[in-house]
Amino acid sequence: QQPVQSPQAVILREGEDAVINCSSSKALYSVHWYRQKHGEAPVFLMILLKGGEQKGHEKISASFNEKKQQSSLYLTASQLSYSGTYFCGTEIDVNRDDKIIFGKGTRLHILP
Amino acid sequence: GAGVSQSPRYKVAKRGQDVALRCDPISGHVSLFWYQQALGQGPEFLTYFQNEAQLDKSGLPSDRFFAERPEGSVSTLKIQRTQQEDSAVYLCASSLKTANSPLHFGNGTRLTVT
Numbered sequence: 003q004q005p006v007q008s009p010q011a012v013i014l015r016e017g018e019d020a021v022i023n024c025s026s027s028k029a030l031y032s033v034h035w036y037r038q039k040h041g042e043a044p045v046f047l048m049i050l051l052k053g054g055e056q057k058g059h060e061k062i063s064a065s066f067n068e069k070k071q072q073s074s075l076y077l078t079a080s081q082l083s084y085s086g087t088y089f090c091g092t093e094i095d096v097n098r099d100d101k102i103i104f105g106k107g108t109r110l111h112i113l114p
Numbered sequence: 115g116a117g118v119s120q121s122p123r124y125k126v127a128k129r130g131q132d133v134a135l136r137c138d139p140i141s142g143h144v145s146l147f148w149y150q151q152a153l154g155q156g157p158e159f160l161t162y163f164q165n166e167a168q169l170d171k172s173g174l175p176s177d178r179f180f181a182e183r184p185e186g187s188v189s190t191l192k193i194q195r196t197q198q199e200d201s202a203v204y205l206c207a208s209s210l211k212t213a214n215s216p217l218h219f220g221n222g223t224r225l226t227v228t
Binding site: 032034036042043044045046049051089091101102103104105106107 | 118147149155156157158159162170173205214215216217218219220221222
């Protein structure tokens with residue numbers, strides 16, 4: 003039931019782009035994305051609902067392909083502040099007030 | 115406004131001791147979640163509440179783990195007879211409701227069992 007994230011880690015130079023993927027073996031109602039910096043709490047980035055929605059937040063955007071049970075997070079023109087670990091969290095059955103299950107994370111390191 | 119507050123920030127326990135971890139959610143948030151995060155891993159679901167009702171406790175590792183939220187606000191996660199494998203950061207998160215709502219995380223309690 004835990005979503006699978008890929009890649010596990012990414013190293014970029016400032017200004018480069020990255021894509022982080024999240025896939026589930028179960029049909030999803032929604033996908034959450036969070037970023038966690040070392041020693042800090044995870045911070046909410048965005049929620050995507052089923053329907054192939056794409057959302058944006060600064061230079062960070064995401065898509066959700068309901069049929070493929072996948073979501074992707076896009077970071078364009080990365081900044082040093084984007085470094086951290088990115089987690090996707092999935093909700094399966096909203097009618098049952100389902101819990102949010104997180105993937106193992108993708109570590110992103112931005113070099114100056 | 116105040117965010118999610120967890121206490122203590124750090125806890126060292128000797129193996130076999132009982133510990134209690136506290137979470138003060140954001141006022142008015144209906145849902146409250148507990149997660150366990152081992153070093154370098156993602157948050158692992160433990161349990162969650164909607165108001166005072168514990169809707170899912172399927173992630174609790176053993177019957178040594180117990181959580182409560184008696185008045186639908188503050189929650190306590192209790193671990194009895196702690197073991198070394200219990201060492202982790204315990205994160206609490208709250209949200210306005212469960213579906214479609216962002217989780218607001220506390221800074222966590224780092225538990226070290228020696």
